[in-house]
Amino acid sequence: MEASDHPTEPIEIAIVGGGIIGLVLTVGLLRVGVKVKVYEQAKGFREIGAGIAFTANAIRCMNLIDPAVPVALRSSGSVATSNGGEQDPNDYLRWIDGYDRHREDDPYRQQLFFKLDAGYRGFEGCRRDQFLEALVKVIPPGVVELKKRLATVEDRGNDKKLLLTFRDGTAAEADAVIGCDGVKSRVRQILLGEDDPASRPRYTHCVAYRTLIPMDKAIEALGTYKAMNQHNHVGPNANLLHYPVANNAMINAVAFVRDPNDWPDDTQTVAQGTLGDVKAAFEGWCPPVRDLVDRFPETMSKWGIFDLWEYPVPRYNSGRLCLAGDAAHATSPHHGAGACMGIEDALCLTTLMQEVVAECREDPESKDRALRAAFSTYDAVRRTRSQWLVNSSRRVCDLHQQLEWGDAAKLVKAQTCFEEIGDRSLKIWRFDYETMLKETLQGYKQKRASSNGAMKDMTVY
Amino acid sequence: MEASDHPTEPIEIAIVGGGIIGLVLTVGLLRVGVKVKVYEQAKGFREIGAGIAFTANAIRCMNLIDPAVPVALRSSGSVATSNGGEQDPNDYLRWIDGYDRHREDDPYRQQLFFKLDAGYRGFEGCRRDQFLEALVKVIPPGVVELKKRLATVEDRGNDKKLLLTFRDGTAAEADAVIGCDGVKSRVRQILLGEDDPASRPRYTHCVAYRTLIPMDKAIEALGTYKAMNQHNHVGPNANLLHYPVANNAMINAVAFVRDPNDWPDDTQTVAQGTLGDVKAAFEGWCPPVRDLVDRFPETMSKWGIFDLWEYPVPRYNSGRLCLAGDAAHATSPHHGAGACMGIEDALCLTTLMQEVVAECREDPESKDRALRAAFSTYDAVRRTRSQWLVNSSRRVCDLHQQLEWGDAAKLVKAQTCFEEIGDRSLKIWRFDYETMLKETLQGYKQKRASSNGAMKDMTVY
Structure with missing residues (x-):
């Protein structure tokens, strides 16, 4: 008789934060057979920020998380944000001279410095609250709990569930906790300690x-x-x-x-x-x-x-806790891609949890070690790229706002920035998520085969 | 009877500067049937800089310029600069903590921050003077003239040759002039005017x-x-x-x-x-x-x-003059790739001159317009990438020398730079010169088909 013939206890994951990343991840984890609870501190779904846009690449990642996610996005009224025009269906970003006037005879003249082709439906924008509402409709009743403000997470030892306590005095248990609680993440504070400089943005x-x-x-x-x-x-x-x-x-x-x-x-x-x-x-x-x-x-x-540029999070995981989205890598908005990075996180975590679920079906005893290895793999796969985005967004802000734009003698120099801005944008838009998923599966297998997810020290001489 | 049955006058090009880029370009232009003269101000071949290294990519570009060029490099005693070790034939760049000591008990400990695989024979280094000597052996006698310090270049009108005058009172003629005369280029001064801020580094x-x-x-x-x-x-x-x-x-x-x-x-x-x-x-x-x-x-x-970071050259060409190598885009050495960029220039120019030679064989009257179109194409193809390198070299110097390396609380932040350093290095090492050559040929054909090489203005509104 196979172990898989026994109905085993499901993996239970608590997601802290019912924003876009928290809910998209919820849809993914439910699909792969994880039991999920979402704890959101607000009374309703957060409406911070009127609009949000996703790259075509992020929407392909959503589709791998669960095809219901892009359906929800589009049902919420998403539209391509910037069409090329009737003759050209592609989206473009355009950088234009906002300051300099070379021609006194035509002061309304503006020079187009740089134009970057984002492809067909390169960006799709939506109202944030409408997307959240559409996502909630995909999630079964009872999964999301509102008005739950996290206070603590207690690790009571291996093979025991983590204990979450909330400000309202209630408590809950879970095999693992994923913090999707945004730029002011409480889970990040718990993971790093409140005195860590990365605990606040x-x-x-x-x-x-x-x-x-x-x-x-x-x-x-x-x-x-x-x-x-x-x-x-x-x-x-x-x-x-x-x-x-x-x-x-x-x-x-x-x-x-x-x-x-x-x-x-x-x-x-x-x-x-x-x-x-x-x-x-x-x-x-x-x-x-x-x-x-x-x-x-x-x-x-x-x-x-x-x-989190000045003090980045040293590790996105600790034991059975991890961070995703802005909680892990809150960024300035100059690439317009902060949420896209969180979608990539959610795809990585969904893929890992599918492995964990399959492994625990064979061997329910391995749950604790499998979850630790999964989160450690997630950190190894996601941290470098997502922290790069935080740096890159700061950098393009510096380039957009160069003092040289105001100095005619420096205008040639200032314009040399666009090759870099283009490269940085394409690194976001053309992300090779297939390779990420391969690395994710390989990394997880290696960690499970070796030392139960322990990290190797960096090379020293 | 075909026009090509007539022996036509060859295209005559004057290369100013007998450094590595000047001589490599000479070998390429001779191969495609251009008559070349090199004017070098020194008494012998310049020995500035003891050593120089080329990426594997630049050596592939050399091979397309003329297979004699990599042969000359290797005959001059080039060696892979940094082997991976006996078990691993690849070259690596390694960034290592030079400052911080976390462990008082082991002060000789240094952490390896980042290692980048440059591939098999990723870099080949040589002594600069030895490579120059080997290149000279490939070039027929009489092509290179020493002790010729350029004074002026005069354009005496279409269908007349350019007049070069030298400090020693002599003069020479050529259909076109290519300045390979380095960071303090005289051709650059002539092309831009001495008062242009880009005229001096x-x-x-x-x-x-x-x-x-x-x-x-x-x-x-x-x-x-x-x-x-x-x-x-x-x-x-x-x-x-x-x-x-x-x-x-x-x-x-x-x-x-x-x-x-x-x-x-x-x-x-x-x-x-x-x-x-x-x-x-x-x-x-x-x-x-x-x-x-x-x-x-x-x-x-x-x-x-x-x-030339602060004041980049606005255009690499003017009429039948153009700039290549450091004369066009003198860079700091932090990518170790300044000469590689000049090799790419030389490949682009060799390819263009092959087209010009073929066109003039059919129609000798087109020489002047063909040369202008070729240099204008060269500028369009090469300027953005090579000026990017100048910026990028400054940027990686800033990252190598971050103040944060000296502050233990900022060490996590400081280390997030390596994703960017890796991307920048790969952009140099993995240059897609096949695509460059396609763009070069397309660009040249378009310019010749349209308006004799005139530039289109940038989009304005």
Whole structure:
């Protein structure tokens, strides 16, 4: 009689955080036969950030996690964010001179510095809350628990379940805990200790002012072509990004502005910004940019951008705990790919848990060691790339906001940045997830064959 | 009767500068039927820089220029610079902790941060003067003229040859001039005008102290493995690179040190450095590094590193003039790939001149327009990549010399740089020259088919 003929206890995983990565991972783990509970601290699904976009590559990863995920994305009204035009179905990113005017006779002239082809439906954007709602519909009732704010996770020894306690005094058990609880992750604090410098994100000294502008007003400032297509206006100490949303009824405009000061309050990363602040940042820029800024509202949200660049997480796992998405590698938004990186994490973890489930069906005793090996493999496969993104996003912000854009004598130099920006973008968009999955399976097998998932020390002499 | 039955006048090209790129290009142009003259200002072949290394990729490019070029390289005693060991024939680059000591009980311990596989014979190093001598043997007598320092190039109108004048009062004619005259290129000054900021290179605020150390002394300091293999010790404000040369009889050691000051004299980029200077730069570093520095001589060469990063050349061509190698894109040496980039230039130009020669055989009247189109194509194909290298070399110097290497709390952050360093290295080592050659031929055909090589303006709105 085979061991697999016995019905074995399922693997139980607690996912902390019911954001996009937490719910997408939930769908994946349920598909491979894991018993999942999601603990979300909010009363409903988080609506931070009006919109979010995914690369075509991330959507292919979603499809491998579970075909229901891209179906949910598209049912929530996702649209390609920036079409090439009627003759060309591809999406493009465009970088455009926001500052310099070479020609006094034509002050509305702007030079296109660089254009990068993201391919057919290269980005698909959606409203964040609508995608979450669509994902919840895929998940059986009872899996997600709201108003559960994690307090502690206690490891009571091998072959015992982890104990989770919540601020409301309740508790729960799980074989493993995955922290998908975002930039201010509690699981990260528990994994590293509260005194670790990576336990809290740091201010990037860049703020984002966001607003929606009706399309007719955007066209007044930018002209039809620029208003109807994604453009990133670069200049000294700031850049202005916009793209059409809501079936071209509006544009979403985001002004990124360097801030030499400290952020006043770590616990509140959104403040009120004024039109005066934004105007000051774009003083001296070219007329179309200033005309667009004139159409911003008198007050708007000002987001302090925080990330884990300065103090990256040394390891994404510890025993049967691990971190995914922003909890592991919170990034600034300059590549527009933070969530895509979390989707890649979710694909890696889903693949690993499928192996763990299969192994435990054969040998239920191996559960604890298999979970540790899986998380250790996940760390080895995912940490380098996802921390690269955090660095790269900072770097492209520096390049977008080079002081040289403001100096005509340095304009040739400033423009040499685009080869690098292109390379960095393609590294994100053309991720070879097939190779990642091979490495994931090989790494897991090696760890299980050798020393129960123990890490080898780095080479020393 | 076909036009090609007439013996037509050959294309005559003047190459200014008899360094490695100038001579390699000469071999290529001679092969495709161009009449070449090389004008070199020195009395003999320049010996600046004791050694030079080429990537396997650059050697494949040499082979496409003319199989005689890699034969010359190997006849000059080139050797793989850093073998993996007896069990592994591949070359590796290794980045190693030069500063931090985590373990007081073992102060000679150094952590290997990153190792990058350059493949079989990934780098081949040679003595620069020996490679030049071997190249000269491939070139027929009378092609190279020494002691010819270029003064001016005059364009006397279409269908007339360019007039070159030299400081010694002599003159020469050519259909086109290619400046391979290095970092202080005179052709660049003529092409851009002497007042253009790109007409002279700028100080990178990094100096290099170079010396050779006998292998037994190197082993005393580093141990056998490190002494016998390439290692790059990274730390705050400096890095120390060494690799074996002369059949493992010595190591070549290069200490790169950040210099906040200005360089005293632009015309002299080599000064005398003292052991005291080098010791001061590596004070507080780990014992093996300090032990090696103790074995540096009392005085040695100190090279001020200059490049074209701050003011890149806006265009590599103007009419029938163009720039190649360091004249076009002088770079700091931190990728060890400056000459490789010039070899790629030489392959692109050889391919273009083969087209020009074929076209002029059919229609001798087209010579002038064909040459302009060829140089314009060359600029379009080569400028972005080669200026990227200049930027990238500065960037990796910054990463090698991060202040964070000196701060234990920032060591995790500092180490996240290696994904980027790896990507940048692979972009150099795995250059797709087949695609470059396709783009070169397509670009040239398009220019010849359209408007005689005129450039299109960049998109403006």
